[in-house]
Amino acid sequence: MVSARSQVPPFEVMTILDEVARLRARGVDVISLCAGEPVAGAPTAVDEEAARLHAAHTTFGYTPALGIAPLREALAGHYARWYGIDVDPSEIAVTTGSSGAFLLAFLAAFDAGDRVALARPGYPAYRNILSSLGCEVVDLDCGADVRFQPTVAMLEAEHARSPLAGLALASPANPTGTMVTRDELAALVAWCDANGVRLVSDEIYHGVTYGDSRGTSAREFGPGPIVVSSWSKYWGMTGWRVGWLLAPPDLMAAIDALAGNLALCPPAPAQFAAVESFTDASYAQCDDAVRDFAEARRLLLDAEPRLGWGVSAPADGAFYYYADLGPQLERHGTSSAYAAALLEATGVALTPGTDFDAVGGHRSVRISFAAGTAAIREAIERIVAFQDR
Numbered sequence: 001m002v003s004a005r006s007q008v009p010p011f012e013v014m015t016i017l018d019e020v021a022r023l024r025a026r027g028v029d030v031i032s033l034c035a036g037e038p039v040a041g042a043p044t045a046v047d048e049e050a051a052r053l054h055a056a057h058t059t060f061g062y063t064p065a066l067g068i069a070p071l072r073e074a075l076a077g078h079y080a081r082w083y084g085i086d087v088d089p090s091e092i093a094v095t096t097g098s099s100g101a102f103l104l105a106f107l108a109a110f111d112a113g114d115r116v117a118l119a120r121p122g123y124p125a126y127r128n129i130l131s132s133l134g135c136e137v138v139d140l141d142c143g144a145d146v147r148f149q150p151t152v153a154m155l156e157a158e159h160a161r162s163p164l165a166g167l168a169l170a171s172p173a174n175p176t177g178t179m180v181t182r183d184e185l186a187a188l189v190a191w192c193d194a195n196g197v198r199l200v201s202d203e204i205y206h207g208v209t210y211g212d213s214r215g216t217s218a219r220e221f222g223p224g225p226i227v228v229s230s231w232s233k234y235w236g237m238t239g240w241r242v243g244w245l246l247a248p249p250d251l252m253a254a255i256d257a258l259a260g261n262l263a264l265c266p267p268a269p270a271q272f273a274a275v276e277s278f279t280d281a282s283y284a285q286c287d288d289a290v291r292d293f294a295e296a297r298r299l300l301l302d303a304e305p306r307l308g309w310g311v312s313a314p315a316d317g318a319f320y321y322y323a324d325l326g327p328q329l330e331r332h333g334t335s336s337a338y339a340a341a342l343l344e345a346t347g348v349a350l351t352p353g354t355d356f357d358a359v360g361g362h363r364s365v366r367i368s369f370a371a372g373t374a375a376i377r378e379a380i381e382r383i384v385a386f387q388d389r
């Protein structure tokens with residue numbers, strides 16, 4: 001018998017990536033705009049350190065469960081550099097990507113039956129991990145009127161109905177790219193602290209932003225929130241599978257024990273190489289990649305009249321364009337049907353909104369412009385030609 005807790009829906013992005021790989025193996029020219037994989041890859045210094053370590057035939061044994069000390073110290077320096085806050089390395093856990101961080105955070109903070117609130121639309125892995133752990137997921141219907149982000153008023157209403165144990169918040173968010181303001185984040189942190197609700201702040205897209213701020217960390221308002229991040233987005237290191245979390249003191253012993261049992265340690269070669277991601281040269285290289293994302297974003301926003309879709313989310317950060325398909329729904333019926341027809345006819349792969357919103361996602365699609373300016377420019381032409389047929 002298959003366990004009940006394993007009955008979560010597949011992540012459709014990964015299913016589409018499998019199809020992209022099959023098409024490319026057949027020689028089809030595919031432009032993949034379905035995954036958040038930065039085209040530039042890791043900073044040069046990280047690649048060079050990895051190559052040096054392997055050339056030296058370094059023996060990579062197990063590391064401490066929460067990561068090597070030099071990397072945790074470098075992360076503490078990163079928080080001083082970007083956010084102006086002091087974080088003790090002992091409060092940092094290096095993890096197997098942000099996915100490993102979420103699993104550890106949810107296991108340490110919540111019990112089966114606990115109610116944890118999420119924005120809808122939102123990243124599906126939050127829901128699926130929590131559901132597999134026996135938690136009750138509470139959808140917060142976050143539409144364009146609240147810029148696709150949860151509000152204190154929503155939390156108060158749900159908490160009054162039945163107490164909440166947690167809130168998972170992403171800013172910038174996936175799939176919408178929207179961000180809460182500094183004041184909004186402060187209010188959410190204060191409400192959670194006052195009501196005994198554990199805030200888990202997903203800050204993986206910090207640095208990939210298009211305004212004056214790289215992002216505000218929930219940790220700036222005190223030690224209560226759990227903060228999750230990763231090298232996958234700003235540093236372009238998706239396949240290296242290294243992430244981290246900051247946790248309040250009352251959770252660190254549990255997180256340490258869980259980490260040692262579930263994964264023993266994060267990937268050792270990636271940890272040693274990732275220390276080089278915090279050099280001035282690495283930051284500069286990543287900022288260059290963000291400028292390319294900004295240009296790809298501009299191309300998409302300028303193309304909105306030609307695409308002729310419906311309401312789109314204001315992409316404050318990350319590298320996603322999330323929009324209602326508008327008139328195209330009359331022709332195709334659902335976003336999944338539209339995406340399948342588009343891929344077959346043009347080789348452009350994008351993601352139906354059903355991955356992110358079980359209620360209204362059949363109307364929407366997400367384009368990832370992490371593929372860069374050239375890919376977006378060509379994809380726009382193919383999409384417009386497809387719709388004009």
